[in-house]
Amino acid sequence: MTQNTPLPPCHLRITSDVRQRVLSAAQLKARGVSAAQAAGRCGTGGPWQQPLPGVYVLHPGPLSGRERLRSALLHAGRTAVAGRRAVPRRSAGTDPAYGEAVVTGLAALSLHGFAAAPPAVSLDRIDVLVPRVRRLRSVRYVRLMRTSELPEPELLDGLPVAPVARALADAVAGLADAFAVRRLLTEAVREGHCEPAVVVGELNRAKVLGRPQVVNAVDSLLAESRASAEDRLYGLVREHGLPEPLWNVDLRLPGGPHLGGVDAYWPEEAVALELDTGAPRYGRTGGDRRQEEHEARWSGYAARREHLERLGVTVVHLSPGKLRDALEQQAVVVRTALMAAAAREPAAHVVILPR
Structure with a gap:
């Protein structure tokens, strides 16, 4: 039975296709069933039912x-x-x-x-x-x-x-x-x-x-997402034969300002890795203030990254999604950053502290 074939109501029977069991008034009309005929079959003890206005189901159950x-x-x-x-x-x-x-x-x-x-x-x-x-x-x-x-x-x-x-x-x-x-x-x-x-x-x-x-x-x-991402990061380093980094450390200039914390750091190659597990947080303050706080947070991240890179530190960002869906590809990204260190100018000396 095609969708536009006019048939009397007695020929519209239950099929395995839900699209033929549940029809709108307009679809029934296109099949030759008038509104009065449809209503008649939905009466007490009738073979059809009308669960919603303008919608008919061709069985009573x-x-x-x-x-x-x-x-x-x-x-x-x-x-x-x-x-x-x-x-x-x-x-x-x-x-x-x-x-x-x-x-x-x-x-x-x-x-x-x-x-x-x-x-x-x-x-x-x-x-x-x-x-x-x-x-x-x-x-x-x-x-x-x-x-x-x-x-x-x-x-x-x-x-x-x-x-x-x-x-x-x-x-x-x-x-x-x-x-x-x-x-x-x-x-x-x-x-x-x-x-x-x-x-x-x-x-x-x-x-x-x-x-x-x-x-x-x-x-x-967010706490669970970060914990899962950290587990995958540990697996990335160990399963793909990457050098073991210093985990979860703070970086600062000797006698100078704090440069921020990183999730992994390879001091010989001056490569830092950060997990992008932060998500914008709204809803706790007023509208304009929320936007200002959000922009300030992400501006701070960008400024910190630029500062590290000016000092000769390569910063690699990995997202939890990429660690989950493309672990091997992310291992290549990290390995490439480590190998490129030999061709770069030596980075400035930074102090490494546990976080």
């Missing part, structure tokens, strides 16, 4: 997780102006009837494979992003979240889904349970879904970074 998700998207994708079709912004494989609707929150995280996110079938609410100009209301198990910043969705199992960081921020915005927030944030970074800085940026955009349960979870997240 409980909805599966996929059916709940598709019905939510079909409801959210209903045209804003009668008689006009929504203009899809989706890639091939997405039903145009979804319009610009995007699954987000816990339902999206479940689709991304989060163990800490309940499956869609058990969620009391499915969050769906829609353009701010839409005037549809949240209803039953669907919460419509109007936004002027629709993310570019990922296509998961044929459904438009918000990227992990956006879905995470939208989920956290609706959670008061500190333990649940911590589990979600920790899994996002530990399982490699996204970097801490990206997570913190989205939490800031959602204006939830200042909530106590989020502050505590982010503190734990």
Whole structure:
């Protein structure tokens, strides 16, 4: 049965394809089923049901997780102006009837494979992003979240889904349970879904970074991210046969100013290594002050690096993500910096102190 083949209601039966079991009123009409016919089959004891306005499920039993998700998207994708079709912004494989609707929150995280996110079938609410100009209301198990910043969705199992960081921020915005927030944030970074800085940026955009349960979870997240990155750095040095550096030391000029701490330092080659595990922190102070503190922090990092390099010290920055996903490539970066030391002018003498 093709999508546009008109058939009487008795010929529309349950199939293995959820797209043929859950249909909008417009899709039924295209198949020759009028609104009155559809309503008649949804009566008491009827073979169909209408879980949401304008959406029909062609069987009477409980909805599966996929059916709940598709019905939510079909409801959210209903045209804003009668008689006009929504203009899809989706890639091939997405039903145009979804319009610009995007699954987000816990339902999206479940689709991304989060163990800490309940499956869609058990969620009391499915969050769906829609353009701010839409005037549809949240209803039953669907919460419509109007936004002027629709993310570019990922296509998961044929459904438009918000990227992990956006879905995470939208989920956290609706959670008061500190333990649940911590589990979600920790899994996002530990399982490699996204970097801490990206997570913190989205939490800031959602204006939830200042909530106590989020502050505590982010503190734990950043500490765990750094510990994992340090473990990978130790493995990089030892597994790839690099010279053993001095770990976690402070550098300063003899009798002069403090140059800052580094995660590893090779004194003979004058190569310093720093892990980029810091993430912008917002939400604890006012808007202008937050931005000023953020800019001051990163300006300080840049100034310190420039100072070290003027002294002849090569500074290598490695991110936790690159250590996780491309360890061998990062070993080459460090080895190249160490080998290049022989061709450089000798660095200024620095005092090395334990940190």
